[in-house]
Amino acid sequence: AIQLTQSPSSLSASVGDRVTITCRASHDISTTLVWYQQKSGKAPKFLIYDASSLESGVPSRFSGSGSGTDFTLTITSLQPEDFATYFCQHFYDYPLTFGGGTKVQIK
Amino acid sequence: EVQLSESGGGLVQPGGSLRLSCAASGFAISSYAMSWVRQAPGKGLEWVSAIGGSGPGTYYADSVRGRFTISRDTSNNTLYLHMNSLRAEDTAVYYCAKRVSVLRSGFDSWGQGTLVTVSS
Numbered sequence: 001a002i003q004l005t006q007s008p009s010s011l012s013a014s015v016g017d018r019v020t021i022t023c024r025a026s027h028d029i030s031t032t033l034v035w036y037q038q039k040s041g042k043a044p045k046f047l048i049y050d051a052s053s054l055e056s057g058v059p060s061r062f063s064g065s066g067s068g069t070d071f072t073l074t075i076t077s078l079q080p081e082d083f084a085t086y087f088c089q090h091f092y093d094y095p096l097t098f099g100g101g102t103k104v105q106i107k
Numbered sequence: 108e109v110q111l112s113e114s115g116g117g118l119v120q121p122g123g124s125l126r127l128s129c130a131a132s133g134f135a136i137s138s139y140a141m142s143w144v145r146q147a148p149g150k151g152l153e154w155v156s157a158i159g160g161s162g163p164g165t166y167y168a169d170s171v172r173g174r175f176t177i178s179r180d181t182s183n184n185t186l187y188l189h190m191n192s193l194r195a196e197d198t199a200v201y202y203c204a205k206r207v208s209v210l211r212s213g214f215d216s217w218g219q220g221t222l223v224t225v226s227s
Contacts, residue, residue, distance in 0.1 A: 091212035
């Protein structure tokens with residue numbers, strides 16, 4: 001099974017900061033990577049598909065990049081509503097594993 | 108509007124069984140791949156099982172293979188997860204999720220989740 005390793009597991013940032021989260025796959029998964037945002041007690045929200053395409057309705061301050069084994073999620077100018085946990089997931093083959101998550105906290 | 112609503116969670120003893128349901132509206136589950144994803148208290152997301160959109164294929168995480176069965180009833184547009192031989196480590200909120208499409212990756216719609224607690 002393909003494993004996804006996210007880093008860091010948590011970070012502290014201020015409103016207006018630029019934040020970068022990485023996701024590394026154990027095998028080449030091309031661009032079959034997606035990102036979600038999850039707030040406490042809520043279902044995940046779909047942010048990015050195909051590694052770098054923004055889902056409809058998602059603010060443009062979110063962006064994704066990468067292919068193969070190394071991927072990043074970037075939030076430019078962090079907003080108060082962006083404090084949440086972020087997960088990557090691959091769709092290369094089954095099982096569809098998730099990364100361990102990155103909690104973005106207020107500094 | 109696409110909506111997913113899970114039900115069937117609750118408290119069950121180790122070794123017991125439970126059936127979760129996910130009622131879908133706004134789309135036909137027969138046309139989309141559907142999955143179950145769980146989240147243990149305070150932990151990350153774990154993909155559990157999937158059923159193909161147009162085909163009969165079913166897929167499982169190693170942690171549940173042989174104990175859980177995914178199925179769907181297209182007549183009432185409902186997805187199911189039959190869970191047997193439950194263990195304490197199966198305790199989690201279980202979400203059903205809809206894949207965007209056959210050609211596009213990602214789960215674009217999720218239910219609110221249903222809590223399963225396995226404890227004596």
